[in-house]
Amino acid sequence: xxxxxxxxxxxxxxxxxxxxxxxxxxxxxxxxxxxxxxxxxxxxxxxxxxxxxxxxxxxxxxxxxxxxxxxxxxxxxxxxxxxxxxxxxxxxxxxxxxxxxxxxxxxxxxxxxxxxxxxxxxxxxxxxxxxxxxxxxxxxxxxxxxxxxxxxxxxxxxxxxxxxxxxxxxxxxxxxxxxxxxxxxxxxxxxxxxxxxxxxxxxxxxxxxxxxxxxxxxxxxxxxxxxxxxxxxxxxxxxxxxxxxxxxxxxxxxxxxxxxxxxxxxxxxxxxxxxxxxxxxxxxxxxxxxxxxxxxxxxxxxxx
Amino acid sequence: xxxxxxxxxxxxxxxxxxxxxxxxxxxxxxxxxxxxxxxxxxxxxxxxxxxxxxxxxxxxxxxxxxxxxxxxxxxxxxxxxxxxxxxxxxxxxxxxxxxxxxxxxxxxxxxxxxxxxxxxxxxxxxxxxxxxxxxxxxxxxxxxxxxxxxxxxxxxxxxxxxxxxxxxxxxxxxxxxxxxxxxxxxxxxxxxxxxxxxxxxxxxxxxxxxxxxxxxxxxxxxxxxxxxxxxxxxxxxxxxxxxxxxxxxxxxxxxxxxxxxxxxxxxxxxxxxxxxxxxxxxxxxxxxxxxxxxxxxxxxxxxxxxxxxxxxxxxxxxxxxxxxxxxxxxxxxxxxxxxxxxxxxxxxxxxxxxxxxxxxxxxxxxxxxxxxxxxxxxxxxxxxxxxxxxxxxxxxxxxxxxx
Numbered sequence: 001x002x003x004x005x006x007x008x009x010x011x012x013x014x015x016x017x018x019x020x021x022x023x024x025x026x027x028x029x030x031x032x033x034x035x036x037x038x039x040x041x042x043x044x045x046x047x048x049x050x051x052x053x054x055x056x057x058x059x060x061x062x063x064x065x066x067x068x069x070x071x072x073x074x075x076x077x078x079x080x081x082x083x084x085x086x087x088x089x090x091x092x093x094x095x096x097x098x099x100x101x102x103x104x105x106x107x108x109x110x111x112x113x114x115x116x117x118x119x120x121x122x123x124x125x126x127x128x129x130x131x132x133x134x135x136x137x138x139x140x141x142x143x144x145x146x147x148x149x150x151x152x153x154x155x156x157x158x159x160x161x162x163x164x165x166x167x168x169x170x171x172x173x174x175x176x177x178x179x180x181x182x183x184x185x186x187x188x189x190x191x192x193x194x195x196x197x198x199x200x201x202x203x204x205x206x207x208x209x210x211x212x213x214x215x216x217x218x219x220x221x222x223x224x225x226x227x228x229x230x231x232x233x234x235x236x237x238x239x240x241x242x243x244x245x246x247x248x249x250x251x252x253x254x255x256x257x258x259x260x261x262x263x264x265x266x267x268x269x270x271x272x273x274x275x276x277x278x279x280x281x282x283x284x285x286x287x288x289x290x291x292x293x294x295x296x297x298x299x300x301x302x303x304x
Numbered sequence: 305x306x307x308x309x310x311x312x313x314x315x316x317x318x319x320x321x322x323x324x325x326x327x328x329x330x331x332x333x334x335x336x337x338x339x340x341x342x343x344x345x346x347x348x349x350x351x352x353x354x355x356x357x358x359x360x361x362x363x364x365x366x367x368x369x370x371x372x373x374x375x376x377x378x379x380x381x382x383x384x385x386x387x388x389x390x391x392x393x394x395x396x397x398x399x400x401x402x403x404x405x406x407x408x409x410x411x412x413x414x415x416x417x418x419x420x421x422x423x424x425x426x427x428x429x430x431x432x433x434x435x436x437x438x439x440x441x442x443x444x445x446x447x448x449x450x451x452x453x454x455x456x457x458x459x460x461x462x463x464x465x466x467x468x469x470x471x472x473x474x475x476x477x478x479x480x481x482x483x484x485x486x487x488x489x490x491x492x493x494x495x496x497x498x499x500x501x502x503x504x505x506x507x508x509x510x511x512x513x514x515x516x517x518x519x520x521x522x523x524x525x526x527x528x529x530x531x532x533x534x535x536x537x538x539x540x541x542x543x544x545x546x547x548x549x550x551x552x553x554x555x556x557x558x559x560x561x562x563x564x565x566x567x568x569x570x571x572x573x574x575x576x577x578x579x580x581x582x583x584x585x586x587x588x589x590x591x592x593x594x595x596x597x598x599x600x601x602x603x604x605x606x607x608x609x610x611x612x613x614x615x616x617x618x619x620x621x622x623x624x625x626x627x628x629x630x631x632x633x634x635x636x637x638x639x640x641x642x643x644x645x646x647x648x649x650x651x652x653x654x655x656x657x658x659x660x661x662x663x664x665x666x667x668x669x670x671x672x673x674x675x676x677x678x679x680x681x682x683x684x685x686x687x688x689x690x691x692x693x694x695x696x697x698x699x700x701x702x703x704x705x706x707x
Contacts, residue, residue, distance in 0.1 A: 026467050026477055051537050081398050102401040105461040117538065121549050127528065128535040135511030136482045144458040151466055154480055161477050169528040170479070170519065175508035177487040180494040186504050190512050192527050214527075216512050218505060221537065234457055242457040 026160045031075045031101075033059040034086035042094050044116040046086055048223045052187070053157065054129030054165035056084075065089075068097070068237040075101040082156050083236075086111075093251045096227060097237070098152045104235040107149055109183075109227040110248065117222035124189035124219035126172035131159040132187075133170060139178035145232055145243040146178065172221060181247050183227040188218035475518040481511040591705060 032050050034042065038061070050058045057078050064070065065087060075083050085097040094114065099106040134157060140150040157174055159166050175186040192214040232243035280286050295301070469478045490503045519526050538546075653664075696704070 076398065100465050102398050103461075103464065105458075105465070118542065121546050123546060123550070125536050125538045125543060128537050131479060133511055133515040134478075134480045135508045136480065137488070137507060138483045138486045139488060141482055144455050144462065145453065148458050148462045150482075151462055154467060154469070154478065155465070158479060167534060168525055169532070170515075170524075170526050171528055173508045173512050173515075175504050175511070177504050177507055179488040179491050179500070179503075184500075184504060186501075186508065188505070188508050190516075190527075216509070216516060218509055218512065232458065234461055240454075240457070241452050242454040242461070244452040
């Protein structure tokens, strides 16, 4: 019965969809999945994001970290043309891949400063599956790689018009800001407040259209995270690299530098000790060291 | 469908730059081998000949590698032909898969772009070194990654996927707003949380204002009516938790404030109490002193009634004045005016200040044999009446005080 209904509604929908003015309809579906080895916070973030995107399809953890191109087939299987993939490494570093499926491009980000909705205790809330307003920083229009990233965000985080399970009202905004070479993502609820109480009657008359004289303010919902773009590939999970972030330092490098810094201090000390001992032995001050050859003008030799 | 060669292709495609390095390494190895051969075969030959030979070898090596590359490309072409066959149709209207062109285009643009940046390829990233100690700098082998920023390719791929967001399409179709000014400009210090979040908030708020007006213009319902209930992103349980957290925070704050107030009050109250007690004691002492002096005077001087009265009056006046002054100065200094500190003596008795104080309070043979407190008369019912009153009556006490 459901299948029948589906088929009927689908056919009717396609009729409605038929573009009258020749503009292609924006249809997006996102496959959301993570690799193995994500921590619970990564998983919760994934759930938070999935709950905000009604056009997404969540899948089980992906087993491989090397054969990522297999995700293309997986996405096609689920009828998705975007992939949001969380790749966890070493149980602490999280990399996020955003990809357009058949032809790319693919962007790889390093995700930091992650706070899930649950741990943030923000009072904001919004309808599940309402379409967000996407707010981009002006920087996103300036550089070509950021323009590509913006487009991918638009496809992934922007809920397409008329998406299944999407709600007809707009009650939250997603902000993407570019600062310090990183992309900061925030999610706010839009709450409307009375701007002035003087013109209440006027307000009432407009209420059917959503209260014209109300002002808006924002209440944060969460989650919060920061993305550092690393690499853009031309293909989807493959293809030549068309952008690489020079400023990005991998967390492994950071950790090893710290370790090396500590080791170098020790090494310097150890070297000093060895140097001191050798100097001492050169002067013949050590019992074990080689004695200094006695010169013939030494007092002991002269008066022996 | 997943074949080994596909993996290879992916790897090759992904490691466009590494390929070059590999080649370089191979070349070096070849050169080294040839040099060794040349030296071994003809050790008498002069250097010039040696160099010439090396050059020739290098050229040859380069040719060989070019051939290698060609072979790889052939493989890739075959694979792409295979890939094309498995594009399946679906309702989401996936883009037509573009057969990736395996021509030199892939590595070539990268190399071209690189040429500009290659100068600083082996440089030290100064930004990384600045915050290190001099001692650390010595041991560090600076690494520099190649910067690839292939603008043409980026724009091409952007053009391929772009959804129109300009004025030609209704705002509702994309709901994207790009701010007119960079948010980074309004953040003086990124690590300052408050300023940074404020800037993000402002960016989003501006976007919402603009977006709302544009949606209104398109007659799209914006705000949710009060009676529209639907599933929310945060479930009720989660919101309850948040509410509980807020309430808890508020109560904690309130409780802390109250506790502080109480503490202050207690501190202050104690001071007041102490001051009052001291005052009372002092008053008592003064009155007693006064009485004593009066008594002495009366005993000493047996003069005429009128004279004594006058003297009395005069004396009292003076003493009162002195007493008042004493009171004033004494209040400031606390107990110093009083004689031996009663509390101190008691404490010395209890905790020590000479001698053994243990078992001081416990009974011994002497104390139990001491019957001084015992009185057979007191045990009788009528005995109570005969107890002498040491405290005078109120009226008497009052009259004593005024004297």
